[in-house]
Amino acid sequence: MRKKVLSLLLLSLLLSCKSQDSKEDFKGTWIEVQKRGNEFLIIDCGYKGEDIKIINDSIFENGIMESTKAKIDHIKEDETGVSLFTDKTEKSYYKFLFVNKEKGLAKWEIKNNDLPIVIKYFINEVNADKIKKIKGTNDDCITNDDFEDDSSINQTKDFIENYKAKYKSKKYNLRIEKDCDLNMDGQMDKIIIFEPSEIADNKLTKESPVCVFIKKGENYDVYENKNIIYTSFLNSMAEGLQNLVVKDNYFTFEENNQAGEVRGNDYITFKYDLKSKEIVLHKYSIELISVDGENDKTFTYDNTVFKKILFKDFDIDAVKEKIELK
Structure with a gap:
């Protein structure tokens, strides 16, 4: 009986740690990648591309043409991913879901009030060397x-x-x-x-x-x-x-x-x-x-x-x- 209780406690601890890890996976710096067929690539245009940084309770979205900053109001997690809501009405959010956790590839779904949903793919900065980088063409880059x-x-x-x-x-x-x-x-x-x-x-x-x-x-x-x-x-x-x-x-x-x-x-x-x-x-x-x-x-x-x-x-x-x- 004692062993059974101990096993249940260990299982509960493991599940708790796993849940905690999943809620923290979105933190860090994420570099945008492009999906070409079944392959994900970093496109090198000669200038700094788009990235998303999650630091404490702040979201920094640094685009090519503009940068925005938002505060995380609350977080929800379900089978579709971890949603970082930036308002109480839940009209604006950043939803995170791993595509390939081992490679650090994730899908980010971005919604800003009445604007259409935008879906982009990013790789965690610490995993950037694990993905192929190619030189961008005029169609890929702003010249x-x-x-x-x-x-x-x-x-x-x-x-x-x-x-x-x-x-x-x-x-x-x-x-x-x-x-x-x-x-x-x-x-x-x-x-x-x-x-x-x-x-x-x-x-x-x-x-x-x-x-x-x-x-x-x-x-x-x-x-x-x-x-x-x-x-x-x-x-x-x-x-x-x-x-x-x-x-x-x-x-x-x-x-x-x-x-x-x-x-x-x-x-x-x-x-x-x-x-x-x-x-x-x-x-x-x-x-x-x-x-x-x-x-x-x-x-x-x-x-x-x-x-x-x-x-x-x-x-x-x-x-x-x-x-x-x-």
Whole structure:
């Protein structure tokens, strides 16, 4: 009986140690690797690649274009991995799962509020010599040709400036930039609208990305959408985007559009919901302009028509189709 009790105690101790080890496996420095078929490789581009560092209760994600820091609020573990939640609502997290523990290879699933889930693979820094390293090609790496000025990936420190550099490298111009405080917390937020430097000829497109930056301590929550604004094109009677108006936690895109002989102004208003901490469609108004100017009409639609539409999910074509005004 005594031996049986001792065996159970030893088994319990071993399981406890194993559980403790698994909860600590995510700590350290993790270097990004690329999966090519069944092989994992370190791509050498001649500059420091992406890594994740877990130190005490802090997560440092050092990207090529930007770096972020977050505090671990709480941790959960199940068969899918160890989740490091950075908020109490569990909308943002880093989930860790070993792919090959012996080689130190792990899958990291990263979720930031309303942004899509990102899955990347990393190797623990202490195991980096166990994996093959190859020289990156132009398709793998960012080169000086990707930037039209003297800025380099290591010289661009500011988070928002990195976004500007990213879009500039993709041949976009900055159309509108406005400071604001959408979540009313006293920290400066920002809305930026980009447009392509090469405008399509006689073709209606949606190629003008809108980026909303919500300041959260030292970091930003970033919301992007390319389906809000019609990009003006050559030989069009419509004047396109006219203005961006911001008031408190509301912001409105004012556009001048034309469909056939019908001209009009569109007003698309979003709001930062202070309770749910989401950016949602508030209302959509259409002002139809008559030829004589005496029969102008205005139609306004709100969430009683559309229900809840998040900023990231908004598509002007889908909205117009729903109200049969496309």
